[in-house]
Amino acid sequence: MKLSWILLGALVTMCLILGFILVGETHYGRGIEHAENPAMQQSGTISQSYPSGLWSAWLLGSVEILLFLLCLGLGTQKGGRLGRIKVPLLVAGLLYLTIYSLLLVLSGAAVDQAPLLVFSFPAPSVVMMLGLWPVIPLYLVLLYYLKFDSWILTPDDRRKFQRLLEIQRTPPEDTS
Amino acid sequence: MIEVSRSSVILGFVLAYLALCVVVGLWALRRTHSTRDFFMAGRDLGIMVTGLAVFSSTMSGFGFVGGPGLVYRMGMSSVWMVIAIPIGYCLTFFLLAKRIRLFAELREPISLPDAISARYKSQMSRLLAALAILLGVFGYLATQILAMATVLKDILGSTAVGLISLEACVAISCAVLVFYCVTGGIIASVYTDLVQGLVMMVAAVLVFLATGSAVAGGWGGIASTLLEDDPAAIGPWGTLGAFGCLSWYFLFTLGVAGQPHVVTKLMMNRRVGDAKYILPVSILGFAVSGLLWISIGLAMRTLVLRGVHPTLARADAAASQFLQHYVDPLLAGLVFAALFAAIMSTADGFLNIGAAAVVRDIPQALRGRCVVRELLWARLATLVIAVVASVFALYSDDLVALLGAFGWGTFAAALVPTVAIGFNWKRATALAANVAMLSSLALNFSLKLLNIQIPYGIDGGALSLLVSLTLFVGISLGSRPPDLDPDIDALMDV
Secondary structure, rough: OOOOHHHHHHHHHHHHHHHHHHOOOOOOOOEEEOOOOOHHHHHHHHOHHHHHHHHHHHHHHHHHHHHHHHHHHHHEEEOOOOOOHHHHHHHHHHHHHHHHHHHHHHHHHHOOOOOOOOEOOOEEHHHHHHHOOOHHHHHHHHHHHHHHHHHHHHHHHHHHHHHHHHHHHHOOOOOO | OOHHHHHHHHHHHHHHHHHHHHHHHHHHHHHHHOOHHHHHHHOOOOHHHHHHHHHHHHOOOOHHHHHHHHHHHHHHHHHHHHHHHHHHHHHHHHHHHHHHHHOOOOHHOOOOHHHHHHHHHHHHHHHHOOOOOOHHHHHHHHHHHHHHHHHHHHHOOOOOOOOHHHHHHHHHHHHHHHOOOEEEEEEEHHHHHHHHHHHHHHHHHHHHHHHHHHOOOOHHHHHHHHHHHOOOHOOOOOOOOHHHHHHHEEEHHHHHHOOOOHHHHOOOEEEEEHHHHHHHHHHHHHHHHHHHHHHHHHHHHHHHHOOOOOOOOOOHHHHHHHHHHHHOOOHHHHHHHHHHHHHHHHHHHHHHHHHHHHOOOOOHHHHHOOOOHHHHHHHHHHHHHHHHHHHHHOOHHHHHHHHHHHHHHHHHHHHHHHHHHHHHHOOOOOHHHHHHHHHHHHHHHHHHHEEEEEEEEOHHHHHHHHHHHHHHHHHHHHOOOOOHHHHHHOOOOO
């Protein structure tokens, strides 16, 4: 199936998930004003709504990850084919989804019991800060750097582009 | 006496930095000979300059003033923006770094709407892109100028200079900004970005280290105080909740590829192959300066909760209050200089793309030709945009907040489909691009002007981006494939 149809499918799925989350919902989830510090918020009822919202959050986040991967694929495809970069992109997707799922699982566990602390901070926050933040960009940067000359801009691409430039800059022949 | 001395040190740093900006402006003036130099830096920028310019123009006053403020207000919620942007850089480089740079060499566009018009063979697309950019620019620029003036007023207020009106501070901020942008165009902007990027990175690391010692108990103490007050606030979703955070994550990841000040910089580097070195520089810069965003916000929330610091009237005061009271004055001076750096680098980038929209894109779309003496008019347009944005900043608070808050969303929803997707997909049509841009502007402005709140705090810009993307892809797939110019067709196969 072509990448563009999968992209449309992912976008429509995300619209449906958001619609499912939003329809009939009146909970605005913006927290409540702190009792003593008016410019500060507390979570209020948000933490109570976690268990029912976790699955929806997982679905929404997973579709977002799929969309990001499709965009990466769109930027690297050639004539609609992903070629050799398909495998590293799939690995990126799996890594991304694993870290995100771990964050959600730990968030869910923290609802019913005292939060598991790592370096004094709640474990899901640590997964976000030390997992999602550095790991995914680091992997993608390495992929971009290592595959740049062999897939993103190959010597053949450079030659094609030089030919294109030469044609573009050659003045049209006078036919009169 | 000690407080006056602290303030004088801070003020000294800020004045030295502003003087440096003026010097860079004068130097860049000598290097600006043509419109291409003014808008595209002659497409001759090196790796470090481009890499640091990309990140420092993203880390604006919103990042250095608004970021800690958001953490103070909502706990960890806004950290989703910080972790989204580095992935957004990756997406942007995968999608655009090669394509847009080759496009720039082939067709020599001077601005983003120029490139959009060439890609879609549509003057309407050029006009809509220019309007989206101009609307976003006014809001963003007004917010930046107001943020800069507010900080300047706070600093001057605690020195021997004494209280100065906000109007005067706006005038000073606007004058410095216009001076080096009008004289040097984008060359001044990107070379100032280089200095600014370096200052921001150093300052962020030092503040992060200082935060641990500024709060009793260090980072462990911060965590336990915040947990005691509200465990969810220091959890991964903060007080906003999961869906609101995920909407920010979506908007700030994909949205980078629609920020004109980022995308145009990708057209300016010397060699297309440099992109593989520029990406790590930009990501490292943003990740390091993101430390300041998070650490100041958490530290200030802790200090107020413990009663060590009086409660803040406005969350946006978190950064300036922390720096003025809990950090070594030399470091505070450096950070305030970095703060001005962040604000000015973004603002001058916006002045530049706004001027290009006014001088080139809108006249070309409407009359089919550019103005005569383009460079002169570009400089005048820069001045006029800055003055209009300053007036907005001073007298239209609601409008500034309105436009500033969803400036990122306006750019993202209008330009991600048209540029990031459209430049990689031959099937994308002009009709789809125009509908996507129109729908994004209509939805964004309707949500804000009618003050429509979306449940769970889902961001309106994220919703607009999702709708415009879906329309763009759906309409393109449902239309007849467009007839591309042969060179564009061939370029998209490279």
